[in-house]
Amino acid sequence: xxxxxxxxxxxxxxxxxxxxxxxxxxxxxxxxxxxxxxxxxxxxxxxxxxxxxxxxxxxxxxxxxxxxxxxxxxxxxxxxxxxxxxxxxxxxxxxxxxxxxxxxxxxxxxxxxxxxxxxxxxxxxxxxxxxxxxxxxxxxxxxxxxxxxxxxxxxxxxxxxxxxxxxxxxxxxxxxxxxxxxxxxxxxxxxxxxxxxxxxxxxxxxxxxxxxxxxxxxxxxxxxxxxxxxxxxxxxxxxxxxxxxxxxxxxxxxxxxxxxxxxxxxxxxxxxxxxxxxxxxxxxxxxxxxxxxxxxxxxxxxxxxxxxxxxxxxxxxxxxxxxxxxxxxxxxxxxxxxxxxxxxxxxxxxxxxxxxxxxxxxxxxxxxxxxxxxxxxxxxxxxxxxxxxxxxxxxxxxxxxxxxxxxxxxxxxxxxxxxxxxxxxxxxxxxxxxxxxxxxxxxxxxxxxxxxxxxxxxxxxxxxxxxxxxxxxxxxxxxxxxxxxxxxxxxxxxxxxxxxxxxxx
Numbered sequence: 001x002x003x004x005x006x007x008x009x010x011x012x013x014x015x016x017x018x019x020x021x022x023x024x025x026x027x028x029x030x031x032x033x034x035x036x037x038x039x040x041x042x043x044x045x046x047x048x049x050x051x052x053x054x055x056x057x058x059x060x061x062x063x064x065x066x067x068x069x070x071x072x073x074x075x076x077x078x079x080x081x082x083x084x085x086x087x088x089x090x091x092x093x094x095x096x097x098x099x100x101x102x103x104x105x106x107x108x109x110x111x112x113x114x115x116x117x118x119x120x121x122x123x124x125x126x127x128x129x130x131x132x133x134x135x136x137x138x139x140x141x142x143x144x145x146x147x148x149x150x151x152x153x154x155x156x157x158x159x160x161x162x163x164x165x166x167x168x169x170x171x172x173x174x175x176x177x178x179x180x181x182x183x184x185x186x187x188x189x190x191x192x193x194x195x196x197x198x199x200x201x202x203x204x205x206x207x208x209x210x211x212x213x214x215x216x217x218x219x220x221x222x223x224x225x226x227x228x229x230x231x232x233x234x235x236x237x238x239x240x241x242x243x244x245x246x247x248x249x250x251x252x253x254x255x256x257x258x259x260x261x262x263x264x265x266x267x268x269x270x271x272x273x274x275x276x277x278x279x280x281x282x283x284x285x286x287x288x289x290x291x292x293x294x295x296x297x298x299x300x301x302x303x304x305x306x307x308x309x310x311x312x313x314x315x316x317x318x319x320x321x322x323x324x325x326x327x328x329x330x331x332x333x334x335x336x337x338x339x340x341x342x343x344x345x346x347x348x349x350x351x352x353x354x355x356x357x358x359x360x361x362x363x364x365x366x367x368x369x370x371x372x373x374x375x376x377x378x379x380x381x382x383x384x385x386x387x388x389x390x391x392x393x394x395x396x397x398x399x400x401x402x403x404x405x406x407x408x409x410x411x412x413x414x415x416x417x418x419x420x421x422x423x424x425x426x427x428x429x430x431x432x433x434x435x436x437x438x439x440x441x442x443x444x445x446x447x448x449x450x451x452x453x454x455x456x457x458x459x460x461x462x463x464x465x466x467x468x469x470x471x472x473x474x475x476x477x478x479x480x481x482x483x484x485x486x487x488x489x490x491x492x493x494x495x496x497x498x499x500x501x502x503x504x505x
Contacts, residue, residue: 062357094318176244
């Protein structure tokens, strides 16, 4: 009876979005000379409420700008629609097609098992092996897919441990192993532009707000983020071993376990070889396209060999290498190719729409003048030390993303941070880079990120186990990200903290 008389939370949240947006427009006039500023803010509030509460699918909420911006005279429909398909989305699609090919022919499993064979079979090394394989694969393929692939192997190892150790020891070890897999998936995703959606959202929104700024390339991001992820990875492993690994004096897992699992795959196939070559070439082409310059060191890129190398971007490379997979015939399945369109249907089109909705919202922020309005009202932040501003930002987003989608959070916060950077005459990269990384640091709750939910679904650990380790990692992440931007990022991205770049003026 109660559920019939009183609306549930989802119903309240559903109606709260449009109602609050209308009330906001009625009650406020942020910029009388530019009424689109208030209307854009109202749409942003509506989308934020629906994204945070997930009352409808995130991708469906992302479609709102296509309807509301033209109706509310914020942006014409023909300017909104192109935001849903651009070179960043092309980069995502190309990289994901190669990742699907890896999964189709089980190459990702072969890579994971080979890495674990190399590392060893003591409890601490098993955790390290699973973490290493998960982090490496998550740099290139979906964090969720990587975790799903690793969990059955991990549960088989835990089953073997049941024969060697007492129940409390196995229980403790299993918690460490499963948490290591979930957290490594998030850390690996931070290391590359295609590893997790917030990284790509940051790059695209940075380009939209500052079209005159130097392009952030795949190689440049990896040069900055990979050392950070590796440092975080080592700290995570040491923490998990300290808390959960059995003493070194205990027996090891049968060293033939992983050998037997690897043997089941059989010899490497023609299809796996082709995908591996394509994958390696893709990585090399990404890393060497525009060259690398750090300080006085300069390594020229291959794009300079073309008449207009700037016309080639990372998305061009991704699609080129993905297309090759559609051209090469398969030997195991005659009449088909390494990749086919049936497999491409596995692409996460919901993420593509979510990208587009965020980019459309960012375009509305910029074109309506809302970005400038926000920035003009936050100039007081320039009185705080830069490092403190970064720490506060990291902390706010790290804990916010525990209860919201990291992709939706990145979509909401990036335009605001771009505006704040301009307002306080601080290089916007100083705010946008730590934000992109912080929204991937959701370690406390099962609902925070799909890898967390997947390992929690094994019923081998409790929420308290995840929260106890996760809060430590959240705090460590805040400090590491801030230090990385403040110390290492200024060299990689040519940031001068006391100089406001001309491209941001």
